[in-house]
Amino acid sequence: MQSGKPILYSYFRSSCSWRVRIALALKGIDYETVPINLIKDGGQQFSKEFQTLNPMKQVPALRIDGLIIGQSLAIIDYLEETRPTPPLLPQDPKKRASVREISNLIASGIQPLQNLSVLKQVGQENQLTWAQKVIASGFTALEQILQKTAGKYCVGDEVSVADLCLVPQVANAERFKVDLTPYPTISHINKTLLTLEAFQVSHPCRQPDTPPELRA
Amino acid sequence: MDGVGNVVASGAARRRPEPILYSYFRSSCSWRVRIALALKGIDYETVPINLIKDGGQQFSKEFQTLNPMKQVPALRIDGLIIGQSLAIIDYLEETRPTPPLLPQDPKKRASVREISNLIASGIQPLQNLSVLKQVGQENQLTWAQKVIASGFTALEQILQKTAGKYCVGDEVSVADLCLVPQVANAERFKVDLTPYPTISHINKTLLTLEAFQVSHPCRQPDTPPELRA
Numbered sequence: 001m002q003s004g005k006p007i008l009y010s011y012f013r014s015s016c017s018w019r020v021r022i023a024l025a026l027k028g029i030d031y032e033t034v035p036i037n038l039i040k041d042g043g044q045q046f047s048k049e050f051q052t053l054n055p056m057k058q059v060p061a062l063r064i065d066g067l068i069i070g071q072s073l074a075i076i077d078y079l080e081e082t083r084p085t086p087p088l089l090p091q092d093p094k095k096r097a098s099v100r101e102i103s104n105l106i107a108s109g110i111q112p113l114q115n116l117s118v119l120k121q122v123g124q125e126n127q128l129t130w131a132q133k134v135i136a137s138g139f140t141a142l143e144q145i146l147q148k149t150a151g152k153y154c155v156g157d158e159v160s161v162a163d164l165c166l167v168p169q170v171a172n173a174e175r176f177k178v179d180l181t182p183y184p185t186i187s188h189i190n191k192t193l194l195t196l197e198a199f200q201v202s203h204p205c206r207q208p209d210t211p212p213e214l215r216a
Numbered sequence: 217m218d219g220v221g222n223v224v225a226s227g228a229a230r231r232r233p234e235p236i237l238y239s240y241f242r243s244s245c246s247w248r249v250r251i252a253l254a255l256k257g258i259d260y261e262t263v264p265i266n267l268i269k270d271g272g273q274q275f276s277k278e279f280q281t282l283n284p285m286k287q288v289p290a291l292r293i294d295g296l297i298i299g300q301s302l303a304i305i306d307y308l309e310e311t312r313p314t315p316p317l318l319p320q321d322p323k324k325r326a327s328v329r330e331i332s333n334l335i336a337s338g339i340q341p342l343q344n345l346s347v348l349k350q351v352g353q354e355n356q357l358t359w360a361q362k363v364i365a366s367g368f369t370a371l372e373q374i375l376q377k378t379a380g381k382y383c384v385g386d387e388v389s390v391a392d393l394c395l396v397p398q399v400a401n402a403e404r405f406k407v408d409l410t411p412y413p414t415i416s417h418i419n420k421t422l423l424t425l426e427a428f429q430v431s432h433p434c435r436q437p438d439t440p441p442e443l444r445a
Contacts, residue, residue: 055370056338067323071337074329081322093310094296100303108300108337109285118342121359122351130350141284 006031006064009053011038012207012214013175015111015168016072017060021202022164023076027083031062035209038116073107076161088161095156098149102142102162106169110138114172131176139173139183142166146185153189159196167193171204235260235293238282240267241436241443244340244397245301246289250431251393252305256312260291264438267345302336305390317390324385327378331371331391335398339367343401360405368402368412371395375414382418388425396422400433 008024008031010017024031036059037044044050045057054061054070061068062075065082069075080088089096112118114131122130149155154162170190173180180187193199200206205216237253237260239246253260265288266273273279274286283290283299290297291304294311298304309317318325341347343360351359378384383391399419402409409416422428429435434445 055373056334056367057370058338065323067326069326069330071330071333073337074326074333077329078322078326081325093307094294096310097296097298097303097307100306101298101300104300104303104336105285107333108302108341109287112337112341113347121362133350138285141286144284 004032006062007034008032009034009036009050009059009061009063010207010209011036011059012204012210014038014059015172016058016107018168018171018202018204019072019107019164020060020062020075021207022167022198023079023088023161025198025202026086026088026159027079029079029083033208035207037209073103073161076164080161088159088164090155090158090160098145098155099160099162102145102149102154103165105138105142105145106162106165109141110135110169111172114176128176131172132178135169135173135176135178136182138169139178139180139186143183143185146189150185150189152192159193163189163193166190167199235291236263237261238263238265238279238288238290238292239436239438240265240288241433241439243267243288244401245287245336247397247400247431247433248301248336248393249289249291249304250436251396251427252308252317252390254427254431255315255317255388256308258308258312262437264436266438302332302390305393309390317388317393319384319387319389327374327384328389328391331374331378331383332394334367334371334374335391335394338370339364339398340401343405357405360401361407364398364402364405364407365411367398368407368409368415372412372414375418379414379418381421388422392418392422395419396428 006029008017008020010021010033012035036050038059045059051057053068056070058070060072060075061070069078076088089099113134119127119131146154151157153159154166166186167190170186204210205214235258237246237249239250239262241264265279267288274288280286282297285299287299289301289304290299298307305317318328342363348356348360375383380386382388383395395415396419399415433439434443
């Protein structure tokens with residue numbers, strides 16, 4: 001029995017989905033996208049079918065090797081352990097700690113506070129201010145940290161999970177019109193990463209579910 | 217030089233300094249790390265950071281230099297300072313691998329990480345102190361209850377597939393380190409736990425283990441006298 005390609009449940013603009021798309025591209029893993037539109041039909045993530053698949057009712061989720069994994073960092077760690085080449089973590093435990101601190105700072109400390117369901121709850125008139133505050137706060141900390149850890153990329157000169165988290169979060173910042181002038185290290189690393197093919201092919205503007213007017 | 221690059225005074229045996237944990241007794245994220253340190257038998261010193269007093273000691277200039285995120289926990293160990301509880305725990309796991317806090321099998325490890333991240337990204341940040349400050353005092357309880365109930369509904373479904381004695385099978389893992397403190401948060405916010413029997417049962421089992429007791433908020437150096445057990 002032929003096992004099918006991995007299936008990624010993804011939304012083109014979801015920064016968490018983008019992290020996983022970058023990982024799959026870097027590791028050269030072919031996959032199929034099943035788009036989950038977070039806005040249409042009241043939000044397709046709330047369907048009975050999708051809830052059975054991922055009880056958190058969020059993207060991304062990855063169907064691979066007979067299992068379904070939710071939570072972008074858990075997915076990426078699984079890919080790292082089962083498809084170790086090229087590595088997305090350095091060898092040295094202290095550098096790995098830096099990579100994980102940055103990844104978790106973004107994945108726990110910034111993104112959840114400005115995701116769709118939280119923004120819905122703060123109310124439309126407050127959304128922009130809320131998101132900008134949350135991102136600016138996190139980026140201020142991140143800029144400080146990167147000034148110690150960064151080389152060409154977030155940690156030294158090798159692409160790591162930290163970089164997979166950074167680029168999509170900068171895209172969120174731009175979408176919420178956050179002024180990036182106070183964060184030159186973040187901006188510079190983001191620009192460098194966006195020249196890499198894996199960050200381009202996985203970009204929100206190039207996905208199967210990208211709306212025509214946003215397609216590049 | 218000793219094994220991790222610290223200069224050791226020659227002629228006199230200088231003990232390597234103990235790790236230092238910057239912690240608040242009631243911080244669920246700090247509790248996760250305290251459990252890990254206890255399970256791995258790592259002796260450490262606590263520097264309490266009171267998140268309420270003096271406008272919040274996490275906002276001091278000194279602490280901000282230490283942890284730019286201005287949050288607890290942070291761990292000073294082996295010459296570095298690490299923030300973010302899961303990053304700290306992963307570092308402990310890789311440098312002090314016994315006993316392990318992750319199973320061997322990659323698929324089980326994925327389950328452990330999914331549960332850990334569900335809690336550490338999907339629930340706790342949405343009901344932490346700084347977010348609650350922003351929603352306003354009259355809305356805080358409802359907001360926190362909604363966020364926790366939503367996450368626990370998903371978690372209960374997942375645990376029904378993965379749980380044995382603990383969150384994933386029959387070995388304590390990082391998922392359990394995240395679960396117990398989050399249940400304590402739920403109780404503090406008066407969330408009705410009746411819809412989550414698997415969560416409740418695992419939580420009860422874990423609380424019988426010494427590492428979960430010695431690390432408990434009611435037994436910390438900075439536990440207020442009226443809450444001490």
